[in-house]
Amino acid sequence: MKTLWSMLLCILITTVSFGQEKNTTKKDTTDQKITKLNEVIVTGNLKTDPVLTVISNNYEEQIAQPKNVADLFNDINGFSVIKRGNYAIDPSFRASQYEQLNIQYDGGTKAMHACPNRMDPITTHIIPEEVSKIEIIKGPYTVRYGATFGGIVNLVTQKPDYEDYGLHGKVSAGYESNGNSLVNLVQLQYIQEKFDIVANAGYRDFGNYEDGDGIEIPSSFRSTDYGIKIGYNFTEDQRLQAHWRQSFGRDVLHAALPMDTEYDNSSIMSLDYKLDNIGKTVKSLTAKAYYSFVDHLMTNDNRPSFMMMEAASAVDATTLGGKLELNWRPLEKINVFSGIDAMHIARDGGRTRLVKIMNGNVLPTPMTFNDKVWQDSYINDLGVFTEAKYSVNPKTVFTAGMRYDNVTSDIQDPEADFDAMYNLEKRTEHNVSGTVSIKSRVTDNFTIETAYGRGVRSANMIERFINHFTVGQDPYEYVGNPDLKAEVNNQFEIGFKGNEPLKNGFNSFRYETSFYYSFFENYIVGVIDPSVTKKFNPMAQPTEVKVFQNIEEAYKTGFEAMAQIDFLKDYYFKTEFAYVYAKNKDLAESLPLTPPFNTKLSLGFKKEKLWASVHYNVVSKQDNISKSFGETETDGYQTLDVRFGVKPIKNFTLGVAVINALDEAYNNHLNFSFTNQADFGRTPITDPGRNFSAFLQYKF
Structure with a gap:
């Protein structure tokens, strides 16, 4: 911990002293150039962009208000969502999820969840309206943004509009009929040559929704969020920016988890610095430092199990880290990014149980038990990387990168039974990852991309240190394994993009496709271990316990494809396909949480x-x-969504939508099952039925 803090302090001292040596001669304000921070990964530049990327940024036109950021992924090809209710939603991409995806804000800021059941994933700590776009790198094809196993997801928040100085802002409100839900947002920004401020505040109040059969699903929640981003331009080539935000979740019902959230409070702070145009060889220096803290309380006060046992679990998570990166060009055709980054994750907290009935007998005096949830554990990751881009010719770029991660982990307050299972001691892992790729714009209308990436992920804290808690889709108790080897993803991919002009009323034909294959080493799954005895409620089924283990042979393969025809100037028709096949060869079954084949058809028009x-x-x-994961077969389904938007007068935007217009009753394959609910058996939770929404926004 002290080493990590020292490194972050060195980053800040280095950047400030470096910046003070820079010439601060004032430029003509009419030609003022603002230094752009590395908040975005994809800039639209062939020579600097990563290979095999996707950008999604049409949220204002989607109209229907998302519950949290994870809902924004529903319309991105290749993505699914893992749902436990209306709040705890995780994105999944190509059957990779959780820490297998490197999810971050603004090019590197992270906030890890406190709840072992993931009631509070990173996507709950930011409001969807604050996200301007989502950038996806489809695999481990860059080493610059932390250790990456299955891909990178970068949530880019709203930035100041530097082209329009002065005070501006927007106010918006939305309503959804299914759940009688309301959302509100206020955003203000003040921009001047030297400094800028962007501030926002939002409130969301969602009720229980009804599925397509009219059954009410316990899923209500309230959340209040605010944030402020302040930037200062020392010169046209030097910028410092601070971002502070807080989120407060209240009274969150989780249909597919054993408890509900009483409160979930998160605080996220980040500091970004960039010095540009340094010299002929050294081009730029960027630095980032961030800190987040999540305070979470969950109880079973309104659940059937409350009659037998009262349970309350107060847990917390601290995440802090930083990055220092140098962009330099030793030769005209070679562009190099070298740097160091670090991340520290620490969790603690426990569960208090007041047992009223034991072995079927009412106790004359309830008994109190205290269970250690996280056992005061931490994981540190210190990484060093270099990535070089070589311009073979003006239309072809070859990229190669290497990364080394030094991962240390320790458990500082182990439960007695966990301590007895393992020879617990501080552990250090040495992970090496890398990538090679080539992107070629064969013609002005056709691009081909090929890549190989070796992504390495050390086990997360649940897989290492959880101790007899139900954290999976099934009702098994899970036990961590601090001796797990790091998972390795060897991924190969080829992609094509094209845009062909057409005639006779058809404007253009656009297409895009990717084919990939991954073989895994040391893939981590929970496996039944007969040698471990169930700890809590030992008479209830299932009586076995799962322990996280490495399996030897597993792989996945699949593709995404998109084709779009633009016609009659403003109209378009688009079709998208996504398919992934995954195999656990050790257990002769699929890997868990593998989505089914998905097809999307869209018809629409866009005018100003x-x-x-x-x-x-x-x-x-x-x-x-994956039967061992508790999965069951899922029927197919079809849904129809209709959206309409208009700007009736200057500065106003009005939108209406009908989501699931056919009122289909269905559940996604990745949905978890109802748990500890009075009126539901252990079946996958169903999704919302027909939902009318309205949205109004005013900009000034």
Whole structure:
């Protein structure tokens, strides 16, 4: 911990002293150039962008208000969501999820969850309206943004509009009929040559929704969020920016988890610095430092189990880290990014149980037990990386990168039974990852990309240190394994992009496709271990316990494809496909949480002040399942969404939508099952039925 703090302090001291040596001659304000921070990964530059990327940024036109940021992924090809209710939603990409995806804000800021059941994933700590776009790197094809196993997801927050000085802002409100839900947002920004401020505040109040059969699903929640981003430009080539935000979740019901959230409070702070145009060889220096803290309380006060046992679990998570990166060009055709980054994750907290009934007998005096949830554990990751881009010619770029991660982990307050299972001591791992890729713009209308990436992920804290808690989709108790080897993803991919002009009323034909294959080493799954005895409620089924283990042979393969025809100037028709097949060869079954084949058809038009679209989603049956994970086969389904938006007068935007217009009753394959609910058996939770929404926004 002290080493990490020292490194972050050195980063800040280095950047400030470096910046003070820079010439601060004032430029003509009419030609003032603002130094752009590395908040975005994809800049639209062939010579600097990573290979095999996707950008999604049309949220204002989606109209329907998302519950949290994870809902924004529903319309991105290749993505699914893992749902435990209406709040605890995790994105999944190509059957990779949780820490297998490197999810971050603004090019590096992270906030890890406190709850072992992931009631509070990173996507709950920021409001969707604050996200301007989502950038995805489809695999471990860059080493610059931390250790990456299955891909990178960068959530880019709203930035100041530097082209328009002065005070500006927007106010918006939205309503959804299914759940009688409300959202509100106020955002203000004040921009001047030397400094800028962006501030926002939002409130969300969602009720229980009804599925397509009219059954009410316990899923209500309230959240209040605010944030402020302040930037200062020392010169046209030097910028410092601070970002502070807090989120407060209240009274969150989780249909597919054993407890509900009483409160979830998170605080995130980040500091970014960039010095540009340094010299002929050294081009720029960037630095980032961030800190987040999550305070979480969950109880079973309104659950059936409360009659037998009262339970309350107060847990917390601290995440802090930083990055220092130098961009230099030893030769005209070679662009190099070298740097160091660090991340520290620490969790603690426990569960208090007041047992009223034991072995079927009412106790004359309830007994109190205290269980250690996280056992005061931490993981540190110190990484060093270099990535070089070589311009073979003006239309072809070759990229190669290497990364080394020094990962240390320790458990400082182990439970007695966990201590007895393992020879617990501080552990250090040495992970090496890398990538090579080539991107070629064969013609002005056709691009081909090929890549290989070796992504390495050390076990997360649940997989290492959880002790007899139900953290999976099934009702098994899970036990961590601090001796797990790091997972390795060897991923190969080829992709094509094209845009062909057409005639006779058809404007253009656009297409994009990617084919990939991954073989895994030391893949981590929970496996039944007969030698371990169940700890809590030992008479209830199942009586076995799962322990996290490495498996030897596993792989996945799949593709995404998109084709779009633009016609009659403003109209378009688009179709998208996504398929992934995963195999656990050790257990002769699928890897868990593998989504089924998905097809999307969209028809719409876009004008400056008017747009509309119809989306038809076809999800196939999923019978390639992981029985050991508690999965069951899922029927296919179809949904129809209709959206309409208009700008009736200057500065106003009005939108309406009908989501699941056919009122389909369905559940996604990745949904968890109802747990500890009075009126539901252990079946996958169903998704919302028909939902009318309205959205109004005013900008000034």
